[in-house]
Amino acid sequence: MGGKRLGARTLVLQNRPAITGHACAVGKMEGEGPLRDSFDAVEQDARCGMKSWEQAESALVKKAFRLAAEKAGVRENNPQLIFAGDLLNQCIGTGYGLRNTGVPHLGLYGACSTMAESLLLAAVLVDGGYADTAAAVTSSHFCTAERQFRMPLDYGGQRPPTAQWTVTGSGAAIVRNTSGRHPRVTHVTPGVIVDAGIKDANNMGAAMAPAAYDTIRCHLKDRNLSPRDFDLIVTGDLGSVGGGILVDWFRKDGTDISAVYADCGMLIFDPKRQDVHAGGSGCGCSASVLCGYLLNGMRQGRWKRILFAATGALMSTTASQQGESIPSVSHAVSIEMGEG
């Protein structure tokens, strides 16, 4: 069966590719949060035994990919394609982390939307028969991201309440054309770039909420579904500020998503115990929540159908210094538990 499009932007994956293995490796702080039991590996050391934070991020990538392949019962060189990306300049987190796999590597940059982008592409290529097995891998690291995007950590800069905390973690998913009971990707909606004119790099939630709104609304409309047709609609990392905006915007449309809505950035940390301001962020955030808590929960029967919409802010420090606003993008992946 060939590809099928539905409505404005949604692709129907008629072969319902299966996510047969998924794993996540995270840092210490994430391992102390509410999702602690869902992580496959928790590193106690921000350097993961490596010489630099960047190498530590690559080590997390390597581990998440290895564990996901193990759980899928495939060798690490078995996938025919890897779709991978991260937040670092030139995507060195995933580039170096996966350089020895021997698997064809298609590098992505979608900022914090990368887990959805990589899963979307992996699922489409498996659906179309271009790969039997493909992998989607994403990472971020608090220390690498802070020093690249904001300030040297030692400087101890103040963070406004709207700021989010970059998650240290990597998530990997193996997508296969196979039978059996698995979470399966049934529909995907790639996102357009939405620029609401926000310029505050410490308020990414507000910058990204319009992109999430646009893509989720489009996905629902294309499939003629209402929010309650999903057991969970989960954004990547809008945090409390962006998540609130998203719920408000839908409410103005006459749509209440609050009963089924959650955000990976709000799930991963406990704001009462952990000083993360508006929540978690970074592409490792939605990656480690999806590849642990969410997909595990689907396997355990907690949710049957979820819509995973990770959101990314496509600015750079150079763009911000030049006074540019923050363009954002959100890709949505609909996942259903079931037989092939």
Add this chain to the structure above:
Amino acid sequence: MGGKRLGARTLVLQNRPAITGHACAVGKMEGEGPLRDSFDAVEQDARCGMKSWEQAESALVKKAFRLAAEKAGVRENNPQLIFAGDLLNQCIGTGYGLRNTGVPHLGLYGACSTMAESLLLAAVLVDGGYADTAAAVTSSHFCTAERQFRMPLDYGGQRPPTAQWTVTGSGAAIVRNTSGRHPRVTHVTPGVIVDAGIKDANNMGAAMAPAAYDTIRCHLKDRNLSPRDFDLIVTGDLGSVGGGILVDWFRKDGTDISAVYADCGMLIFDPKRQDVHAGGSGCGCSASVLCGYLLNGMRQGRWKRILFAATGALMSTTASQQGESIPSVSHAVSIEMGEG
């Protein structure tokens, strides 16, 4: 027809998607080079009338995409997908350049392999029926790349003879599922990451040649072809150093590719008149050579079948400063002139 795989890594695009429109916009120096007649637009000003070099790069992206859509006879918001990337941190060249298109945006990071990566994915998704029309867009800019990767321009740093000159330019291709006589993508081979241990960021050709060798060899083997089955095998931007290594490595295999081999980095500048050391580089190099000179030449009957293998070096300045070697990747796209 569904996707078909051939040999180790090659995908067969049975519907032979057509490149119906292609265009490139370049800078002044490129416009003074041997390919001057093949460019759709030549900017005389490195800032393209914008306030910064980064904004200029985005302006080139915008122009190349607009011209390619025009030549394909489609509106700019007509493609269902754009695959795009560039060299800048967080890919702001293409991100900002395409933010107002309203077309679903899948951002890529493949360094200088991006034109091949984006064309590969656009062609696969069109072949599979996931899009009727998709775009592949890539850019680089000498001034943005130099200040990001090497030195402030005003510093006037010396460049060793192995260094290459980043092309200022953007190329865009529109891929459609349509009949008619066009250059068509028939087979693609995504590349694995190859790290030969080279650490000299001023010798990218040597770092990338092993990846090009690996992918081209794999493509030939998977299809059981010899180099002479192509009218042209063209690498992205190995330059004179990397190109020489590639020819040598094939020679050691008993394969002479020299009669059909060319490199975009060696085609775009005239080393006798233009002081570019080992040749052109940057993802805008292969993008503007492909979307002008090469695809125009195919339409004019100069070549019937070409293998376009762009190569990317996946390092960053941070990785280099930490003593890392340079991992590289090369994706190959086989293009044939013909009816659908």
